[in-house]
Amino acid sequence: MDVKFNNRDPVYVQVIRHFKEQIAKGSFAPGHVIPSRRELANQLKINPNTVQRAYKEMEEQKLIYTEGNMPSCITKDETVLKSVREELISEAVQVFISSIKSINAPLPEIMELVQKQYEEAEQRD
């Protein structure tokens, strides 16, 4: 797991973001066992207290769950998983819209370009 952290956003927020992306992509399947606090801190080279904070927050958001003494897992709750994906997509679209609005580009023109460039990008991958 290799994540590039920036220095200005809270690191725990960046960790949660990383988990959401993995869930949305499907790399973290429902029920997937996640690393312990210490393991993750070690992998990402960040403060263990920060990972603790991220895990606590994700438990509260029901993204992960812990049963008794077992390691924590990604939620199996379909509604939560679906909403994570929707949230990320909607966020990205909002960013896109605000930058495109600032140059007053009309929607049909944009849609055409989006379609074309998206297909090109997919071919490259």
Add this chain to the structure above:
Amino acid sequence: MIEVKNVSKKYKRKQVLKDMSFTAEKGQITCLIGINGAGKTTIMKSIMALTPIDRGEILIDGKKISKDAYEKITYIPDRLTMSPNYTIAQSFEFMADFYKVWNEQRATELLAFFQLDPNDKISSLSKGNTAKVNLLLGLALDVDYILMDEPFSGIDIFSREQIANVFTSHLIENRGVIITTHEINDIEHLIDKAVLIGDGRVLREMNVEEMRETEGKSVVDVMREVYVG
């Protein structure tokens, strides 16, 4: 918790600590940042009672430092103070003789962690490996608090990375750590708290995640504000 309360100190006529106050919690990594001559080493030595203070007080878990406290807190100076004629294994024996809290098992584990050979003579080690032995001897003590003076200075990037890995490992777990540095880049994401020091005073004390959360500023951003103005 280590509490530094209104500590002042003079070396001859030079005032090196001026009414300095900050705290360092157990289970957290507190980083004292400041340029050379800011008073970082002096405050570490003051906490360890290796040098007397003129005013103020320093408490460790609510108590003033005493002889017994040396089994609870340790100081890793910026260079190795072990005899260069010893092998690493001999330096372990030395530590075992002098400290009740020396943990041989952890020392062996650290040897593997740092990929050091116990039969090597200390005088034959590279600068990076000498720094690792220095750190190892402190980390292998079962103490609640560890003070490290410039653990990253003057060593190569790979040794620095290895040392940084210690901070996320179980070797530090639940202990209170104070480290000094004038170079924050390597460890910005590793620390809980930063205490910016300049000219013998605490210029800013902050929880780094809170600073990012409430003001969107990195440690370096705040340093720029404080030191450059």
